[in-house]
Amino acid sequence: MRLSHTLFPENAIFVSWSTLRKMAGVLYLLRSSSQLWGMVMMDQSLFNKQISMTAIHPDSASQSSTAQATHQKAKALKPGSRRPAKELCSECGFCDTYYIHYVKEACAFLNQQFDVLEEQSHGRQRNLESPDELYFGVHQDMMAARKTEPIAGAQWTGIVSSIAIEMLKQKKVEGVVCVQNTESDRFQPMPVIARTPEEVLAARVNKPTLSPNLSVLEQVEQSGMKRLLVIGVGCQIQALRAVQDKLGLEKLYVLGTPCVDNVTRAGLQKFLETTSRSPETVVHYEFMQDFRVHFKHEDGSEEMVPFFGLKTNQLKDVFAPSCMSCFDYVNNLADLVVGYMGAPFGWQWIVVRNETGAEMLEMVKDQLETQPVMSKGDRKAAVQQSIPAYDKGVTLPMWAAKLMGVVIEKVGPKGLEYARFSIDSHFTRNFLFMRRNYPQKLAAHVPEFAKRIVAQYKLPDDGAGQ
Numbered sequence: 001m002r003l004s005h006t007l008f009p010e011n012a013i014f015v016s017w018s019t020l021r022k023m024a025g026v027l028y029l030l031r032s033s034s035q036l037w038g039m040v041m042m043d044q045s046l047f048n049k050q051i052s053m054t055a056i057h058p059d060s061a062s063q064s065s066t067a068q069a070t071h072q073k074a075k076a077l078k079p080g081s082r083r084p085a086k087e088l089c090s091e092c093g094f095c096d097t098y099y100i101h102y103v104k105e106a107c108a109f110l111n112q113q114f115d116v117l118e119e120q121s122h123g124r125q126r127n128l129e130s131p132d133e134l135y136f137g138v139h140q141d142m143m144a145a146r147k148t149e150p151i152a153g154a155q156w157t158g159i160v161s162s163i164a165i166e167m168l169k170q171k172k173v174e175g176v177v178c179v180q181n182t183e184s185d186r187f188q189p190m191p192v193i194a195r196t197p198e199e200v201l202a203a204r205v206n207k208p209t210l211s212p213n214l215s216v217l218e219q220v221e222q223s224g225m226k227r228l229l230v231i232g233v234g235c236q237i238q239a240l241r242a243v244q245d246k247l248g249l250e251k252l253y254v255l256g257t258p259c260v261d262n263v264t265r266a267g268l269q270k271f272l273e274t275t276s277r278s279p280e281t282v283v284h285y286e287f288m289q290d291f292r293v294h295f296k297h298e299d300g301s302e303e304m305v306p307f308f309g310l311k312t313n314q315l316k317d318v319f320a321p322s323c324m325s326c327f328d329y330v331n332n333l334a335d336l337v338v339g340y341m342g343a344p345f346g347w348q349w350i351v352v353r354n355e356t357g358a359e360m361l362e363m364v365k366d367q368l369e370t371q372p373v374m375s376k377g378d379r380k381a382a383v384q385q386s387i388p389a390y391d392k393g394v395t396l397p398m399w400a401a402k403l404m405g406v407v408i409e410k411v412g413p414k415g416l417e418y419a420r421f422s423i424d425s426h427f428t429r430n431f432l433f434m435r436r437n438y439p440q441k442l443a444a445h446v447p448e449f450a451k452r453i454v455a456q457y458k459l460p461d462d463g464a465g466q
């Protein structure tokens with residue numbers, strides 16, 4: 001099959017179908033180009049001088065009151081001060097609390113411990129021989145779902161907000177850690193412990209920036225709250241799981257979303273300004289499974305920009321280094337995960353990891369339409385071709401980008417295969433980022449499941465070996 005189009009008239013390049021497939025590799029250029037970050041190595045000794053950190057084992061469940069008193073005496077770091085994980089810090093909020101006492105063990109970027117925390121959270125580690133568990137983590141069920149009556153203004157159909165609201169209404173929990181926005185800036189995150197459905201609803205829609213959700217943890221313990229739901233992304237949940245037994249709770253529910261390629265508030269501004277026709281009126285955006293960024297504007301209008309048309313060269317450094325080194329895309333430690341990447345276009349993707357997750361989903365089952373997960377296509381060639389393209393900031397002319405988007409949407413991976421495509425592309429990119437910038441951390445930081453996923457692909461030699 002050949003497409004008789006000249007995509008680059010100025011260079012008179014004739015694009016065959018196989019070339020188009022290669023160009024599909026460019027897809028991840030925008031989300032993959034931060035390798036150029038000139039990052040300094042972690043200097044743990046400097047941090048050690050600043051604060052005394054106590055290593056804990058998460059299995060050491062209830063700490064004695066003496067130990068609790070110890071962490072309560074620790075001092076949160078001042079806003080703006082350098083964090084223990086330095087450049088790799090995702091600003092998860094943990095160090096804004098006295099739980100910083102446990103940071104050396106708990107921080108996702110200082111101590112990778114998926115095995116231990118999977119065991120603690122789900123009662124077992126993932127089965128690395130199961131193709132689905134290798135990719136999507138410990139789970140007992142997966143499905144596509146959407147609300148029959150979507151919540152207006154939610155990121156997708158509002159399944160996350162609906163679960164949280166039901167849990168408050170049915171008194172399963174006394175509070176919900178979620179993130180609203182500040183009054184002056186719809187994208188500036190403001191973590192809260194919501195105690196009413198209205199407060200949960202006010203947190204709907206993504207604040208697509210690094211968010212210090214865990215900064216409210218001290219308030220949980222101090223309030224005497226016993227039953228809590230936390231909504232958060234992977235790095236936040238990793239730190240939470242490591243200290244969950246120190247919060248004085250009887251029951252913790254964890255509702256996670258997948259997360260990838262997050263940005264600081266300044267980075268978000270740069271992205272909006274280089275990508276949207278009207279950055280100041282954007283109220284919502286998402287990188288969709290149809291290979292386009294969908295922006296929603298204040299007046300209700302929609303704008304779609306094909307991935308291939310993004311101004312990659314201007315956006316090289318926009319993603320946070322924490323996200324360039326993250327392998328927790330699918331929020332492996334949450335009880336229940338609600339995203340979209342493994343579902344057909346327009347549907348949300350649900351991963352039930354354990355009984356607590358099943359209990360949470362049950363609460364909104366009568367509000368949902370569901371269907372089994374599906375998988376279509378073959379991602380591997382496109383992922384492989386995208387790897388050498390990482391270092392080249394290629395931007396197609398918009399008409400060519402649109403054409404590419406239409407073709408890829410028709411023949412590209414769908415459902416779980418799209419999710420695998422996205423995971424493979426990000427894990428290979430992030431593995432290279434770690435290898436190039438933090439070679440001394442590579443072996444311990446990259447979890448076994450990610451190493452196996454990355455091993456399916458040939459990476460550039462870089463003179464660094466694999």
Ligand code: FAD
Nearest residue numbers: 154155156157158159160161178179205206207339340341
């Ligand atoms: P809503 O009912 O609108 O609720 C959204 C919830 O997200 C709120 O409760 C709020 O507290 C929480 N939230 C908002 N911003 C943040 C934040 N910055 N950090 C932590 N929590 C936050 N899904 C995928 O399948 N693939 C992805 O690549 C992907 N990337 C994401 C990146 C980010 C930064 C975030 C926050 C989410 C991402 N998701 C991704 C999840 C997806 O976009 C939806 O959030 C999810 O499907 C829930 O939709 P909903 O309509 O049910 O949520």
Ligand code: SF4
Nearest residue numbers: 085089090092095107
């Ligand atoms: Fe602290 Fe969280 Fe940053 Fe780690 S990622 S240094 S725990 S604020």
